[in-house]
Amino acid sequence: MTTTEERPVQAREANPAMTSADRPIGFGRVQRKEDPRFIRGKGRYLDDIVLPGMLYGAVLRSPLAHARIVSIDTTEALAHPKVHAVITGKDLEGLNLAWAPTLSADVMAILATDKVRFQGQEVAFVVADDRYSARDALELIDVEYEELPPVIDARRAMDPGAAVIRDDLEGRTDNHIFDWEAGDAAATAAVFARADVVVSEEVVYPRVHPAPMETCGAVADYDPIDGKLTLYETTQAPHAHRTLYAMVAGIPEHKIRIIAGDIGGGFGNKVGIYPGYVCAVVGSIVTGKPVKWVEDRSENLMSTSFARDYIMQGEVAATREGKILAVRTKVLADHGAFNATAQPTKYPAGFFSIFTGSYDLEAAHCSVTGVYTNKAPGGVAYACSFRVTEAVYLVERMVDVLAAELNMDPAELRLKNFIRPEQFPYPNKTGWEYDSGDYEPTMRMAMDIAGYPELRREQAEKRARGELMGIGVSFFTETVGAGPRKHMDIVGLGMNDGAEVRVHPTGKAVVRLSVQTQGQGHETTFAQIVAEELGIPPEDIEVVHGDTDQTPFGLGTYGSRSTPVSGGAVALAARKVRDKARAVAAAMLETRPEDLEWEKGRFYVKGDPSVGKTIQEIALGTHGTVALPDGVDGNLDAEVTYDPPNLTFPFGAYICVVDVDPGTGKVKVRRFVAVDDCGTRINPMIVEGQIHGGLADGVGMALMEFIGFDEQGNCLGGSFMDYLIPTSMEVPDWETGYTVTPSPHHPIGAKGIGESATVGSPPAVVNAVVDALAPFGVTHMDMPCTPARVWEAMQGRPTPPV
Numbered sequence: 001m002t003t004t005e006e007r008p009v010q011a012r013e014a015n016p017a018m019t020s021a022d023r024p025i026g027f028g029r030v031q032r033k034e035d036p037r038f039i040r041g042k043g044r045y046l047d048d049i050v051l052p053g054m055l056y057g058a059v060l061r062s063p064l065a066h067a068r069i070v071s072i073d074t075t076e077a078l079a080h081p082k083v084h085a086v087i088t089g090k091d092l093e094g095l096n097l098a099w100a101p102t103l104s105a106d107v108m109a110i111l112a113t114d115k116v117r118f119q120g121q122e123v124a125f126v127v128a129d130d131r132y133s134a135r136d137a138l139e140l141i142d143v144e145y146e147e148l149p150p151v152i153d154a155r156r157a158m159d160p161g162a163a164v165i166r167d168d169l170e171g172r173t174d175n176h177i178f179d180w181e182a183g184d185a186a187a188t189a190a191v192f193a194r195a196d197v198v199v200s201e202e203v204v205y206p207r208v209h210p211a212p213m214e215t216c217g218a219v220a221d222y223d224p225i226d227g228k229l230t231l232y233e234t235t236q237a238p239h240a241h242r243t244l245y246a247m248v249a250g251i252p253e254h255k256i257r258i259i260a261g262d263i264g265g266g267f268g269n270k271v272g273i274y275p276g277y278v279c280a281v282v283g284s285i286v287t288g289k290p291v292k293w294v295e296d297r298s299e300n301l302m303s304t305s306f307a308r309d310y311i312m313q314g315e316v317a318a319t320r321e322g323k324i325l326a327v328r329t330k331v332l333a334d335h336g337a338f339n340a341t342a343q344p345t346k347y348p349a350g351f352f353s354i355f356t357g358s359y360d361l362e363a364a365h366c367s368v369t370g371v372y373t374n375k376a377p378g379g380v381a382y383a384c385s386f387r388v389t390e391a392v393y394l395v396e397r398m399v400d401v402l403a404a405e406l407n408m409d410p411a412e413l414r415l416k417n418f419i420r421p422e423q424f425p426y427p428n429k430t431g432w433e434y435d436s437g438d439y440e441p442t443m444r445m446a447m448d449i450a451g452y453p454e455l456r457r458e459q460a461e462k463r464a465r466g467e468l469m470g471i472g473v474s475f476f477t478e479t480v481g482a483g484p485r486k487h488m489d490i491v492g493l494g495m496n497d498g499a500e501v502r503v504h505p506t507g508k509a510v511v512r513l514s515v516q517t518q519g520q521g522h523e524t525t526f527a528q529i530v531a532e533e534l535g536i537p538p539e540d541i542e543v544v545h546g547d548t549d550q551t552p553f554g555l556g557t558y559g560s561r562s563t564p565v566s567g568g569a570v571a572l573a574a575r576k577v578r579d580k581a582r583a584v585a586a587a588m589l590e591t592r593p594e595d596l597e598w599e600k601g602r603f604y605v606k607g608d609p610s611v612g613k614t615i616q617e618i619a620l621g622t623h624g625t626v627a628l629p630d631g632v633d634g635n636l637d638a639e640v641t642y643d644p645p646n647l648t649f650p651f652g653a654y655i656c657v658v659d660v661d662p663g664t665g666k667v668k669v670r671r672f673v674a675v676d677d678c679g680t681r682i683n684p685m686i687v688e689g690q691i692h693g694g695l696a697d698g699v700g701m702a703l704m705e706f707i708g709f710d711e712q713g714n715c716l717g718g719s720f721m722d723y724l725i726p727t728s729m730e731v732p733d734w735e736t737g738y739t740v741t742p743s744p745h746h747p748i749g750a751k752g753i754g755e756s757a758t759v760g761s762p763p764a765v766v767n768a769v770v771d772a773l774a775p776f777g778v779t780h781m782d783m784p785c786t787p788a789r790v791w792e793a794m795q796g797r798p799t800p801p802v
């Protein structure tokens with residue numbers, strides 16, 4: 001650990017107002033550099049891009065969930081005076097682009113050729129003078145479908161008579177995708193056999209959607225003269241996209257430039273390549289003009305990557321005294337029509353095997369079966385580092401089921417079972433090594449802030465009066481920062497990140513990143529990392545990202561990996577700069593490098609602090625006429641490609657207080673306490689913002705968000721009238737606190753934070769709702785806890801789908 005600032009190990013969030021004097025050089029509450037343009041409406045989102053002569057594309061989508069395409073007649077659409085091209089699957093077949101590889105070793109249709117396999121699937125693409133004409137022309141395309149029986153319920157997908165969705169795949173006779181397991185089945189069975197207490201429950205994490213504020217889109221600009229494709233995209237992973245386009249479309253990689261401008265929220269939705277992007281590229285190639293395609297809200301909700309959809313059979317074995325011995329689960333994963341989940345190759349169920357949670361266990365085993373259904377593909381890591389959200393929800397729900405069975409307090413039960421600080425680095429029973437942790441103080445702080453015993457007293461009084469108040473506890477450990485290249489790749493690309501730091505002659509700097517911010521403030525925090533290492537003020541450091549022509553290769557931003565991976569790369573690159581600066585300073589001061597002492601921003605002679613050179617003076621010297629020492633060739637610049645030795649394991653304790661209206665079943669989240677530990681905090685203000693956003697997201701999933709389907713496979717969550725997301729009215733004032741347990745292997749001790757709150761909060765809310773309903777004998781209820789479902793639960797009836 002090489003942080004220079006003293007910082008408290010634990011503190012309740014002070015939340016001070018920022019003053020203009022509050023400008024730390026390095027870590028601290030630096031105001032976000034990107035905000036002046038955002039709050040003035042000067043962000044540059046995809047739809048802000050307008051190129052000369054640009055045309056507009058629109059996608060014709062399937063109204064049916066499962067049907068054979070008999071014919072597609074585009075004559076009338078082509079006759080529309082403003083239409084330039086109509087592209088169908090047949091046209092793409094000629095280019096070998098009708099199908100494309102997914103991120104999970106499957107193929108997916110770009111435009112349907114044989115069948116449609118989910119409602120909203122892409123069937124044809126129209127290019128016209130403007131967006132309105134393109135949409136009008138969609139209505140002129142005549143598609144004849146022959147309806148097939150759809151497979152909607154994942155539980156029915158493997159039934160003997162179920163329609164085979166993927167008959168395009170050679171030799172396919174069923175809807176099975178994969179079986180995968182982790183842990184030791186036999187050892188776990190042995191522990192279960194001798195345990196005093198075993199509890200089990202079916203826990204469903206329903207299908208939800210990342211629903212970022214900005215929908216997905218692309219502007220493709222193919223230059224037929226030099227053969228260069230410039231592709232503006234809403235993407236979280238510009239470099240990975242470029243490589244994939246090169247591999248799939250056969251365009252040489254150096255002739256592709258991906259530009260990701262400001263991204264209005266990603267949340268995993270913008271990791272993959274969507275058919276609309278590919279169609280925009282083809283549209284630009286065939287028309288010789290730039291083509292813009294931007295989806296609308298319904299297209300986003302119905303066709304781009306969903307998340308979760310895990311049906312989990314959970315089991316916990318414990319002693320009567322409440323020592324948890326083992327956990328076990330069988331999961332049925334609904335992957336939709338194409339297996340397009342996003343995660344490192346070796347992990348078809350992502351990092352789900354972290355479902356052992358924050359507890360010291362004797363054994364664990366999980367098995368996951370993936371199936372196809374007639375629903376949109378996806379299964380992205382929506383605010384979740386690859387199924388960690390599902391894993392945490394399962395174990396934290398199951399611990400509460402056990403607490404109810406043992407009649408123990410859920411907070412006490414957790415405290416009894418935590419991995420102890422001296423056990424770190426902790427090898428869990430499914431193959432992970434947790435880097436660092438000190439769980440009890442974090443839990444105790446959350447209980448202190450909440451006033452836990454007082455809350456329980458209040459609850460007892462209210463129960464006696466027939467009022468429904470619930471207190472929900474969750475404690476989570478995350479797995480973020482994919483990843484070590486010996487274990488992790490995406491479509492064969494190792495998950496390492498490059499970073500470059502250049503110092504200009506006047507001592508200002510530029511840092512070039514492969515990762516891509518979507519609102520989380522990288523322009524500020526990555527400048528702060530360089531500032532911390534070099535002592536150059538963050539405002540003097542430009543952060544360049546989002547343009548593959550200007551930045552080093554790397555795998556992009558998702559799974560809270562930017563700080564763990566690119567953050568490490570940047571810190572190490574800055575240290576290389578500092579090493580060079582030391583050598584130059586020694587030459588300038590006519591002393592030996594080892595006789596110099598570093599203070600933030602300056603080298604001075606040991607024993608004589610008045611004799612020294614600032615980093616700015618050294619930069620000018622390097623670019624000037626100073627006789628340069630060996631190993632320095634005229635600049636201080638450095639680059640690093642960082643291969644993290646392990647992931648980082650942030651954690652947190654959350655306590656949620658709800659009141660339930662006994663007449664209507666409406667849940668009000670009255671209080672929410674969140675104590676997070678992400679190791680060294682680069683920018684506490686940004687960290688708090690990440691947590692606030694994630695908590696709101698988690699409350700939304702627990703109470704109202706849900707992508708449902710009817711029996712025909714009609715999507716019932718296709719607009720914000722149906723897919724409800726929380727507003728300020730549904731969320732309380734967050735009460736936050738933090739502890740600092742640095743990552744021992746990360747160059748600055750930082751762990752990721754971007755997804756922690758979304759991972760940790762749904763179980764806290766649901767545990768609170770179930771706790772409120774305890775007087776009715778309720779011990780479990782599936783999300784979302786809508787008024788209707790809560791009311792049904794109070795009547796002792798099974799909760800229906802929303």
Ligand code: PCD
Pocket residue numbers: 212236264265266267268269380381382383384385386518519520521522525526557558559560561562563564678679680681682683684686687690693750751752753754755
């Ligand atoms: N320790 C620490 C950590 C961190 N940080 C900060 O915070 C942030 C975050 O980080 P991270 O954790 O590393 O993460 P990233 O990678 O950057 O990002 C990502 C994430 O992020 C989050 N957050 C956010 N925010 C916003 N605003 N928007 C968005 O979109 C978003 N998204 C979400 C998600 S979902 Mo996925 O994709 O699903 O997988 S993943 C994710 C940044 O700025 C950084 O720098 C600090 O300061 N410190």
Ligand SMILES: [Cu+]
Pocket residue numbers: 307308380381382384385386387388389390
């Ligand atoms: Cu997930």
